[in-house]
Amino acid sequence: MTKRSPTTRPRPAPRAATAALAGGALLLTAACGGGGGGDGEVTLTIDTFGVMGYEALIERFEEEHGIQVEERNVTDVADYTPQLQQNIASGSGAGDVVAIEEANIAQFMLQKEAFVDLAEHGAADLEENFLDWKWDQGTAPDGRIVGLGTDIGGLGMCYDTELFAEAGLPTDREEVGELWPTWDEYAATGEEFTEADTGAAFMSTIQPLFRVVTAQAGGEPFQNTEGDLVIEDTPSTREAYDTVTGMSGLSAALPIWSEEWNAAIQDNAFATMPCPAWMLGHIENTAGEAGEGRWDVAAVPGGGGNWGGSFLAVPAQSEHPEEAAALAEFLTSPEGQLSAWEEANTLPSSPEALESAEVTEFTRPYFNDAPVGAIFGATAMELEPVYYGPDTQAVDDAFRAALESVEQGQATADEGWDTAVSGSERAAG
Amino acid sequence: MTAASRAPQDARRGTDRAARLRAALDTKAAPYAFIAPFFLLFGVFGLFPLLYTAWVSLHDWSLIGGNEGFIGLENYRVLLGDAKFWNALLNTLGIFAIAVVPQLLAALLLADGLNRIVRGRGLFQIALIIPYVTSIAAMAIVFSTLFGTEYGMVNQVLGVFGIDPVNWRGGRLSSWAAIAVMVDWRWTGYNTLIYLAAMQAVPKDLYEAAALDGASALRRFWRITVPMMRPTILFTVIISTIGQMQLFTEPAVFDTGGAMAGGTQGQYQTVMMLVFQEAFRYGDYGYGSAVSWVLFLVIVVLGLINVLLTGRIKGAS
Amino acid sequence: MTVTADRPAQAPAGRPRRPAGRGRRLRRLRERAPLTYAGLLLTVLLSLFPLWWMLVIATRTTDAVARFPPVLLPGGEFAANTGRLFGNAGAHFTLGLWNSFVASATVSLSVVLFCSLAGFALAKLRFPGRNGFTVAVVVTMAVPVQVGIIPLLVLMQWLGWRGELQAVIVPFLVSGFGVFMMRQYAAQGVPDELLEAARIDGCSTLRTFWSVVLPVLRPAMVVLGLLTFMQTWNEFIWAVAVLTPDNPTVQFSINQLNESAYARDFSLMFTGAAYATLPLLILFAVFGRRLVGRIMEGAVKA
Incomplete structure (x- = not known):
């Protein structure tokens, strides 16, 4: 064996907080495991951007259908749309109902198979609820109903x-x-x-x-x-x-x-x-x-x-297309649009709502x-x-x-x- | 070393062999064990996306429509003839050229300054890192306001000297300059801290000896600090090259609207902005992936040039 | 710069320091200090302005953002904005703070540990393939991340991590940046004689790393840890892609802060940003001290 040089004497471990904190971090990661878990009840998720004025409507829908609805809102449509595209592209992560902005509806129409045909859920009878051009924008040339109009x-x-x-x-x-x-x-x-x-x-x-x-x-x-x-x-x-x-x-x-x-x-x-x-x-x-x-x-x-306006659509990846379609139809119904107007001043795309006194007599101080x-x-x-x-x-x-x-x-x-x-x-x- | 008796010596020989074996194993295996966590995690979360992207780039792949068929190198062929790509590459290299050199030089000088003072060093350190932690939204608004044509403070100051208002976003060079200012504002302190840490490993007796020999502060800085820190300087040069070639945040927030167009005529659209625009705004995921891969190759080549150049400098000195 | 300045032990803080009397040259050098301070001070003012302005807006109503000439002094709305911030049901700000803390602490500790190990090995240990691995590390940094978001999302889906906090942690537990930084620092700062002596002493590689190398690497580890913490804390694009608004990180949460349609509420967002920046500054104040010192102490004692 050789002489020990003074420099190699094992030093006491540095006082760095590293070791102590490392233990803490393990605890932290353990504490943050996944939550949530189904109890058989249907929970719907709706992805929205900006302010859609759906708070009161969602509550009413929950009461009437006994279905939980969670609204996930992203403020800026410029953030929201790429995210929605990523979710559609990766086949998961999108809400059961999603809002789509007018400028993007035709792009999503290209992938109409990624969305539920709302005609299969009774939407075909709703045409008169919407302005003609709004209805046309949300419908594919082959008649598939992809999006129902919200505001304009x-x-x-x-x-x-x-x-x-x-x-x-x-x-x-x-x-x-x-x-x-x-x-x-x-x-x-x-x-x-x-x-x-x-x-x-x-x-x-x-x-x-x-x-x-x-x-x-x-x-x-x-x-x-x-x-x-x-x-x-x-x-x-x-x-x-x-x-x-x-x-x-x-x-x-x-x-x-x-x-x-x-x-x-x-x-x-x-x-x-x-x-x-x-x-x-x-x-x-x-x-x-x-x-x-x-x-x-x-x-x-x-x-x-x-200039602008939106649609609601149901991605095919939704596990509850029936209930999701019902939610989209409820929110875009003339009464639904009127309620959103009252909550957030989003101009309805329903002629009936547009002609109602709540809209025509509305003034902005x-x-x-x-x-x-x-x-x-x-x-x-x-x-x-x-x-x-x-x-x-x-x-x-x-x-x-x-x-x-x-x-x-x-x-x-x-x-x-x-x-x-x-x-x-x-x-x- | 003398043996007291035969028996213990035998026993010792046995443990010696085990120890030698263990030591040999340690020397052979430890390096791989040390680097394994990095490469394993990178293999899963870094390599998979990279290969997936390469695969996508060989297809007509729309973000919404998905895979619409294998097209070989068609995306790359289009890219080579795409004026927008070359414009974006030129912008990226241009901003890189005017931003990085002053940034690293300033960081080196600031680190040297910080290393020499005692009073208030902690506060200075915090102040230097603040640009890096300032919210991007606040930074965006402040710099947009600074470089506005009509209401910009920079133009107001220029007006005092009788200089006409500059449309900062309108010209190629003016927009590059404004973005370079943003980049340097945000990253100089960051590099300063890296340098400051590296300066701690420069033995202080070298300085003391040099000071006693009458070397000026500047001379000591160039003759001792800089050569001793060469590995760290090389490190910052390479990460700055990589970071600058992927420049996105600063020009994106400098832009008005969300088109990632980099000005009315693409004056400051960087390659990463083009990637984002193609893949996410226009949904051409295949083409965006191809641009992304070409950028990756460009960066690797630039990195190698960096290493070769610094290697040569090292050899020459 | 002065020699005395490098020896805090000899010059108690607070008292004006006098030159140690090593001659006129040293005194002249010391007199350069005002210039150094002036340069640093200018940098500080430039660095601080956007943060200061952000705080000003956080104490006012949103229309102050577009005011010209710009407002530069705080107003009286900070308490009201704070109330709106923590009362905002959609943003989950407190949860966002906590999530970001968990993610940033875990990621930075992991990065510091694994990158120090790998960086040291690549700089100082001899083994077949070392250069190849080093180049590979540098090349990993060149990978453009943006288009990789989609495959990474697919991967997260497959792992069942969408919306879960580990999705913003596990992919970032190591970084090529960190390995490369520690490698360069180790190459520069860890003397070969030290390792040789430890080896001859019979220390295992791990033991050598822990007892001999780590103390030398400390300043770089502190910097890497702080920078990684801040980067994770401020990460935004990936968090928005993989998490959901009901389980956000703090930056995601700030982006959710809004109370009106089609208009950004900057005073509210900046109040959130102020609360999100504060922990970083405290962290930096606490750990920043450790960035400078040990080796200088060593030099003084020697």
């Missing part, structure tokens, strides 16, 4: 009454609506507003207008039911593009949902903005107390319009008591059916980028069009 995004045009007064424009919502029966007259009003030199822009960005104008034209603006791109075969799409890019000069070029856009709302930096029903909450939250009574809602140029229920309801009823294809998301993204590059002066309108078309082709080709 009926449109108004929000405007800043103080800026309008400053520019010498009328401020009464009836008179304002009469200023712009068409988009050309809206643009002309914008020119007048700009000449008055209030320091504010007429609108924040042209980009959302494109969606509104194409929807008003109806038909198949981007993609037909076979999935082929028809952008360049549909004259109204190019017309809408030209109408909208023609207004670039009236825009503050602040991209929607950006921080700057929010700051501009507070700063009263633009005078008009197309407002779907769900946008009112955003304005109220962002403009805060200082903005109360400042914004009002008039009719949207060009007649009806819709923050917006000078504007009768938003009547305004939004009317536009939804006027709307032409419009078909959005499975690649709507990509087409939307391509046009959004193109329109923003035009209004920010990075591209001409023609260059923007070419980019948008080639971008759409890349995704849909």
Whole structure:
């Protein structure tokens, strides 16, 4: 044996908390085993995003059917949708009932086998409960009923009454609506507003207008039911593009949902903005107390319009398709939609609910008591059916980028069009 | 060593043999036992997804529709001719180039500073790690506000010097610069801590000797600290390369809207943003997987170049 | 930098330190300290601003987020926001805090232990395939994780772990980052003579690791543990994919905080983020001290 060198004398273990904590961690992992366990009773799960206004309805359903319902809500649809896609793709994890946003419904329609045909559960008789176009969006070409409509995004045009007064424009919502029966007259009003030199822009960005104008034209603006791109075969799409890019000069070029856009709302930096029903909450939250009574809602140029809205579907992976279908049908029934409207102001897609006094007589105090229920309801009823294809998301993204590059002066309108078309082709080709 | 009697010596020889055997076994087996937990766990939770992704990339695979047939290398063929991919790769490399060098240099200097002070070191350490623990949402809003065209504080300051407002998201270089600032803000402190830990292993007597020899602080830093820390510096260079090539969070929160488009004309769309956009936003899982795999190969090649370069530097010095 | 500064034992904290009198050069070096402090201080201010601003919003109502010029001083809504935070039935914030603590503690301890073992072996032990394994570790870090979410979800489903806390723990019990970091640190900091002496002494490899190597690795272990804890605590994308809102981690829970349709309630979210950041700062204050010291002490004693 050799001499021990002093350096190799085993030292006392370092005082590190490692060892002690390691023991603790084992205890912790043991304590957090899986919970839950069936006792034979049916429990349904419903996946929702944003605020759907289902609290009271779910309670009622639970009482009437003796079924437990658990709502799993994700705030942001941009988080929610990829998650739903992952759950559908991996064949598990989705709720028994799931909400699907309008922009994604056609994409999910491609995989209609992943969803229960609600016609098999009595939904075929419910057609008259929904606006025609809403019903069509949720139904596959072969008649398979994938999604039942919940809310819609009926449109108004929000405007800043103080800026309008400053520019010498009328401020009464009836008179304002009469200023712009068409988009050309809206643009002309914008020119007048700009000449008055209030320091504010007429609108924040042209980009959302494109969606509104194409929807008003109806038909198949981007993609037909076979999935082929028809952008360049549909004259109204190019017309809408030209109408909208023609207004670039009236825009503050602040991209929607950006921080700057929010700051501009507070700063009263633009005078008009197309407002779907769900946008009112955003304005109220962002403009805060200082903005109360400042914004009002008039009719949207060009007649009806819709921007956003959702559906409920039952994934085929559900173990209780019968009960899940019953829940979806209950929530989307005229009474269900009305209850959701009362709870969360989600505009119904049921004509019956839209015509009820609860909607038509509803006013919003923050917006000078504007009768938003009547305004939004009317536009939804006027709307032409419009078909959005499975690649709507990509087409939307391509046009959004193109329109923003035009209004920010990075591209001409023609260059923007070419980019948008080639971008759409890349995704849909 | 002398034997007292024969019998105990025999016994001892026996235990010696057992001990030698045990020692031999220990030398042979211990290394594998030490690395086994890592490779076993990685094999299950890392390798399986990687191989699965490779398999998916050889198919026309839609996220929603599932597998729609084997198409061989078609996704890769498309990728090589896809201007969006090359644009994203260029953006990724560009941001990498302007972000990493200042970041690591600043981290090294900050660590050296921290290593030299006593008073308030704990507080400084906490302050340096704060960017890493600040909520991404708060970071997103603050930096979006800083680099806004109309309301951005950076433009306000530039205005004081008579410089016109910059559309930070509008230009390629300006957006890269803004993102590089975000990246460096978030990761400099992180690397500083890694360096600070490594500096603890540099023997202090080296410094004392050098100080007595009259070497300046800067000279000691370059002549003692940096060479002694070469393995750790190599480590941070490689993890920064890997992290930067997979850059996603900062440009994603810098973007407006959820399209992962990286600006109106893809000015700052990184490869990982393209992967996310293709696979999850547009549901083209097969193509997204192919882009992902190509990125993986690019990173491995860059990592090897790193190792070769640093090896050469090491050999030269 | 001063030599005295490296010897806390000689200069009790709180009293102004005087140069040890080793000549003008050392004194001149010491006078550079103000510059060092100034540089650090500037970095600190830049680092702190977003966190400070987040706290400001947490003490106000949501419309303060978009205010221009930005608000920089706290308001009076923190108590109200705190009440809304812990009263929010959908977010399960307290459970989220607990889940994140369990996950982060388990993951970081496991990472520190397994990565130290592997890093030490790859740096200091000789065995066939060592270089290959080292390269393999580095390559594992290059694996892009995002598209891997789907197969990992399939795997979790197969294991029956969807919605269960172990789904955010077990896949992360080791990390290539950790192994590589410990390998580089061990290569730099563990002297071969020390190991040789231990071997000759008859220490088993494990014994050597535990008694000789671990103490030397400590600063790096502390850093790795802290960084891993923070990373696990802040992990978001995978948690959202695999867990459910009724059993969330803290970041998942914060994302659930909302009370109105189609609009994010930033004052509420940032109040949640403030409560979620606090434990990390405390942890860092407690363990950060251990990051610096032992070897310097050793040097002083020698």
